[in-house]
Amino acid sequence: MEARNSDRPLLVATGVRKIYRTGAVAVTALDDLDLVVRRGELVAVMGPSGSGKTTLLNCLSGLDEIDGGRVEIDGHDLFAMPDAARTEHRARTMGFVFQAFNLIPVFSAVENVELPLLLVGTRPADARRRALIMLDRVGLGHRVGHRPSEMSGGEQQRVTIARALAGRPAIVWADEPTGNLDSAMADQVMDLLCALNRDEGQTIVLVTHDGAIGARVPRLIRMRDGRLVDDVRQFVPEAGAAGEPAGGR
Template sequence: MDFRRPLLAATGVRKTYRTGTVEVTALRDLDLTVEHGELVGVMGPSGSGKTTLLNCLSGLDDIDAGRVEVEGRDLFAMSDAERTEHRARAMGFVFQAFNLIPVFTAAENVELPLLLTGTPPREARARAIGMLERVGLESRVTHRPSELSGGEQQRVTIARALVARPAVVWADEPTGNLDSIMAGQVMDLLTALNRDEGQTIVLVTHDEAIGRRLPRLVRMRDGRLVSDQRQTELQRAG
């Protein structure tokens, strides 16, 4: 990994959705840079383009114009297969909906990304259990999602996102389905992973209280970035 250049560099990114004769521009010539080890929050009103931004920066959605580089590689100069492989190797995802496989145990859910990229089963299981221990679920390894609380399920998704040691984790409203206590616990975990292990995280949230906890907060409106503040600036503004 080359720490001399930004982990993520997006330049002039534009995304337009078309339905029949109707066009909606979700991202408008957007620029964003994320350095290695940053924890960046993205906030904005509904329809401002937050989720579209994450989908385009991760290569889940195509873009209509611009350039997105992750680890120095242009995502949209890759073939679909290359982009899928890069995403599996370099990115982790945490969503508002936990997206766990109901019939799998916590360990089986977490090891799945490793198995899909060719990690030997014994190593995959050991790494999955180690990551579940890291997120405080050592006693829930053999439990299925229906046997876990909402907060515990989200911890499993975080473990799954981190088990392949990705360069960046994309988190889209990771506390949206949780009560305030569980949301606080999940944010404690994410901030600790960033602080203690240098994990780069880009996190979409609508919660102002969560936004105030983040070292850097980017705000969006109508598909554009309208502010980009560091924590010291946020504290002064508060």
């Protein structure tokens, strides 16, 4: 991972508010929320449906506008930037893993992974090299030419993780990354995310409703009604074979 100033927190959110309005009805989705995430942390956000988990992720990453407060990523105030600058900053410093894999069906695995690199101006040869390295890192070196329809759900999610990491992001946002997977596939994906955090220092913030996943991360945040109601550090035993996903389906 790219070296960065380790003394400064990676994410600082202060007094963040998000309000959804429908006619005369206003719903506060995030209510004066404060959060600090340091480099190298693996953080899970849990809470009941409607508590604001996905809204939090979208606002902290700059995908959604906010109605108040401040969000800094890697020392940059996201909402002080013009839209174009924020989009470029997001493309260069963030990676995204979604519940829906969002892969392009007609592209192979390596083409899906290299596309975001090409869009930010990476030379084609370098984009292909980095895509192949990341696919091998997530255990899919033997599937680089396969299209999404030729892969299992777990394999497709590993492609999205490779895509998120190929640009060497400062932070990866993962919204219910195991939500569409069975328990065995979910375990493989979490093994991989935990290994990337533990072995390479990748900062990851993930949203989940799954208590088993919440139990696997060193820091667990709970939300209710748009507020953080709990923020705990957990002891997580190191798994001996974590991060070594099986090669097959």
